Amino acid sequence: MELILLLRTLLAGCKEISFRVSQGALAGVLGSTLSENVQGETQKKLDVISNQILKDILSESGYVKAISSEEEDDVVACNPNGNYLVSFDPLDGSSNTDINSLIGTIFSITHAPQWMDADDPSAFLQPGTQIVAAGYVLYGPSAMLALSTGRGTHLYTLDKTHGGFLLTQKDVQVPKQTSEFAINASNQRHWEDPVQNYIGDLIAGEDGPRGKDFNMRWVAAMVGDIHRVLSRGGIFMYPFDKRNPEMPGKLRLLYEANPMAFLMEQAGGLASTGHGRILEVMPTEIHQRVPVILGSKEEVETCLSYYKA
Ligand SMILES: O=P(O)(O)OC[C@H]1O[C@](O)(COP(=O)(O)O)[C@@H](O)[C@@H]1O
Ligand SMILES: [Mg+2]
Numbered sequence: 001m002e003l004i005l006l007l008r009t010l011l012a013g014c015k016e017i018s019f020r021v022s023q024g025a026l027a028g029v030l031g032s033t034l035s036e037n038v039q040g041e042t043q044k045k046l047d048v049i050s051n052q053i054l055k056d057i058l059s060e061s062g063y064v065k066a067i068s069s070e071e072e073d074d075v076v077a078c079n080p081n082g083n084y085l086v087s088f089d090p091l092d093g094s095s096n097t098d099i100n101s102l103i104g105t106i107f108s109i110t111h112a113p114q115w116m117d118a119d120d121p122s123a124f125l126q127p128g129t130q131i132v133a134a135g136y137v138l139y140g141p142s143a144m145l146a147l148s149t150g151r152g153t154h155l156y157t158l159d160k161t162h163g164g165f166l167l168t169q170k171d172v173q174v175p176k177q178t179s180e181f182a183i184n185a186s187n188q189r190h191w192e193d194p195v196q197n198y199i200g201d202l203i204a205g206e207d208g209p210r211g212k213d214f215n216m217r218w219v220a221a222m223v224g225d226i227h228r229v230l231s232r233g234g235i236f237m238y239p240f241d242k243r244n245p246e247m248p249g250k251l252r253l254l255y256e257a258n259p260m261a262f263l264m265e266q267a268g269g270l271a272s273t274g275h276g277r278i279l280e281v282m283p284t285e286i287h288q289r290v291p292v293i294l295g296s297k298e299e300v301e302t303c304l305s306y307y308k309a
């Protein structure tokens, strides 16, 4: 029951963000701030606004012991008696805020170990297999929620008259096969050989070893690309690239890769780093990055076969 109340609280925050996003230039929420986050990224105004909305509503809820956020250097202690930890990306797809394109909020919830102090970051270092609930809200033409509490992945649509997220698709099943891939091709020269070969064969299409044509999409917002994959199948990749071996990918494990992997697996898809299941990665720090390959089961298996070759 408490988890449901926590989810309701979190979604009330997302409704507020949805409203602020929809106001756009009218409310002066577009553009950048002068500050940088711990990732070294210039924060957008909506990054800061969304982060503050979620931080306030979760810390006042009483259910949450601590939170970790893309926009917070360290974990934020909340209620010492709280039973849950929440990790979130308050505004995903920041580079899309000023072009009125798809953006969203991503979150994952785990139990708070009773032994921990509320400001102890090590409590967040739990593998994704420990997630009790995860989801995203996509702020698109309609605001949509994808949610799983470990019993399938379900889609809800925000009814702006009624004010609630209403169930619009139960038990999403990602098609096992696909002809659609998503990757930022401008990073090609930095990819490892397995990815070079795999993408090369997709692009070769019916003239190549795959014997069929593939189409490419890139929303530049993980929440948008994953929603498309959940809706009609596909493979989404942000793989390891050689530019900075210390940073094995762009996407963050706790509040991007893990929640999306949880949703994808609950919908019958697969989620891998290229070398193992994302949900089994043992985190070492809260802003850790990982390579991400997820989507339609058979297509991800085919991609992983290039790593074995
Ligand atoms: O700029 P690129 O290489 O296209 O990267 C896009 C990726 O970066 C992200 O925008 C990173 O997330 P944030 O916007 O929350 O920092 C992902 O949503 C998206 O998949
Ligand atoms: Mg993000």
Ligand SMILES: [Mg+2]
Pocket: 047, 070, 089, 090, 091, 092, 093, 094
């Ligand atoms: Mg973000």
